[in-house]
Amino acid sequence: MTGLHRNTISKVYRQLEDTGLVESLAGSGIYVKAQGHEGGKKYTTAQTVAGTEEIPETAYQIVQDGINQLLGLGCSLQQVREIILSEINWRLQCSAQVLVTVPQSDIGAGKMMLQDIEPMLGIPTQLVPLEQLAEILEETDSATVVTSRYYIKDADAIAAPKSARVIPVDINSYAEEIKLITKLKSNSCLGIVTLSSRFLEAAERIIHSLRGEDILVMAGQANDLPKLKAIVRSAQTIICDQSSYTQVKAVINKLSNDLIRHPEVICSDNYISTESIQLLRQELG
Numbered sequence: 001m002t003g004l005h006r007n008t009i010s011k012v013y014r015q016l017e018d019t020g021l022v023e024s025l026a027g028s029g030i031y032v033k034a035q036g037h038e039g040g041k042k043y044t045t046a047q048t049v050a051g052t053e054e055i056p057e058t059a060y061q062i063v064q065d066g067i068n069q070l071l072g073l074g075c076s077l078q079q080v081r082e083i084i085l086s087e088i089n090w091r092l093q094c095s096a097q098v099l100v101t102v103p104q105s106d107i108g109a110g111k112m113m114l115q116d117i118e119p120m121l122g123i124p125t126q127l128v129p130l131e132q133l134a135e136i137l138e139e140t141d142s143a144t145v146v147t148s149r150y151y152i153k154d155a156d157a158i159a160a161p162k163s164a165r166v167i168p169v170d171i172n173s174y175a176e177e178i179k180l181i182t183k184l185k186s187n188s189c190l191g192i193v194t195l196s197s198r199f200l201e202a203a204e205r206i207i208h209s210l211r212g213e214d215i216l217v218m219a220g221q222a223n224d225l226p227k228l229k230a231i232v233r234s235a236q237t238i239i240c241d242q243s244s245y246t247q248v249k250a251v252i253n254k255l256s257n258d259l260i261r262h263p264e265v266i267c268s269d270n271y272i273s274t275e276s277i278q279l280l281r282q283e284l285g
Contacts, residue, residue, distance in 0.1 A: 013030055017030075018076065018078050019076045019077045019078055020033060020076075020077035020078050020081055021033055021077065067080055070083065090142070090163075090165075091165065091283070093141070093142045095123065095144055095283065095284045096123060096124075096142070096143075097123065097124050097126075097140060097142070097143040097144070098117065098121065098123060098124065098125045098126070098143070098144050098145075098146060098284060099125075099126050099127075099128045099133070099136065099137075099143050099144070099145050099146070099164075100113050100114050100117060100125065100126070100127045100128070100146050100147070101127075101128045101129070101130050101133050101145055101146070101147045101151070101155055102129070102130060102147060102148060102151055103129065103130045103131065103151065103154075104129040104130070104131055105197065106196055106197055106198045107127070107129060108194065108195025108196040108197065108199075108221060108222075108223075108243075109148060109195070109196035109198060109199060109271075110127045110129075111127065111195050111243055112194070112195055112196060112241055112242075112243050112271035113146065113148070113169065113271060113272060114127050115242060115243055115271070116270045116271055116272045116277060117146065117272070117277075117280065120277065120280070120281055121280075121284055123284065130147075130151060130154060130155060130158070133145065133155065133158045133159065134158050134162070137158070137159060137162040137164055138162070142163065142164065142165075143164045143165075144164070144165045144166075144167060144283075144284060145159045145164050145165065145166045145167070146166075146167050146168075146169060146280065147166065147167075147168060147169070148168070148169060148170075148171065149168040149169065149170055150198070152166065152168040167279070167280065167283060169272045169273070169276035169277075169279075169280065170272070170273045170275065170276050171199075171271060171272060171273060172268070172269065172270055172271060172272065172273050172274075173273065174268060177239055177266070177268060178206070178210070180237075180239075180266065181207055181210055181211065181215075181239075182210055182211070184211070184215055184237065185215075186214050186215065187214075187215065187216070188215050188216070188236050188237070189215070189216040189217075189218060189234050189235045189236055189237075190207070190215055190216070190217050190218070190235060190236075190237050190238075190239070191217075191218050191219070191220075191231035191232070191234070191235030191237065191238035191239070191240075191263065192204070192207075192217065192218070192219040192220075192238075192239055192240075193219075193220055193221070193222055193228060193231060193238060193239070193240040193241075193244045193247075193248055194221065194222065194240060194241045194243075194244055195221060195222055195223070195241065195243050195244060196221075196241075196271075197221060199241075199271075200219045200220070200221065203219060204217055204219050216234075218230065218231045218234060218235055222240070222243065222244035222247045222248070223247075225251070228247065228248065228251050229251055229255065232248070232251050232252050232255055232259070232263060233255065233258070233259065235263045236261075236263055236264065237263060237264045237266065238263045238264070238265045238266070239266045239268060240265065240266070240267060240268065241267070241268050241271055242267055242268070242269075242270075242271075245265070245267040248265055249265065252265070
């Protein structure tokens, strides 16, 4: 009908199949391949994929824009598909093992991060000092490294050559705790107890900027028992992280007979910010 040689027609079909526009079914024929919006209908409204939450309306547009950009760079549809699937597969593979890392000098921060992350993930999660990260990555095919944004540069320098993914997290804003601190009576004593030495330093600077010399601040790590006892004896209010709460209460109970008044203990919520926890849940859950 067209006057074209059958080899030419075959070549065209192969090219169409390579670009992902058609698919060949053995013994049946060659068919136009489903692209996801047949029948003249595009994804313009929120939809639900089986077993998942509702997909935002803009999600499909973002995907389409990304595909169009790759096509604009000269990639074929087949190459675009391979790029996207490769990235997804790599992320899924990395998510099979999660490594939380911080410097050994601030390992307490890693313990608090681990406490926030472990309950929401059903996958192996391990705390690794930053100094040992390279050695651990040598022993695994793929992993996701989670660290505080303070240490992202050092973690990325170690993980990138090992083809490991690095996700930085932000710490909680502690807005409620800050509000409480601003309302404390003058000359009162505030205790800060946490596992992280760096967090203690930051907390003392922030409190000093808020109250100056107006209140006395006593800060200590939960594993420093003499300092913890001094805080319990002196402070009217103690703010601590979840990891330190049990130890703080244990010291209060032990010193109960010597205390004129038990300090009010306020246990902070997650060490990692809500936004970062949500991101991790999406990336790894």
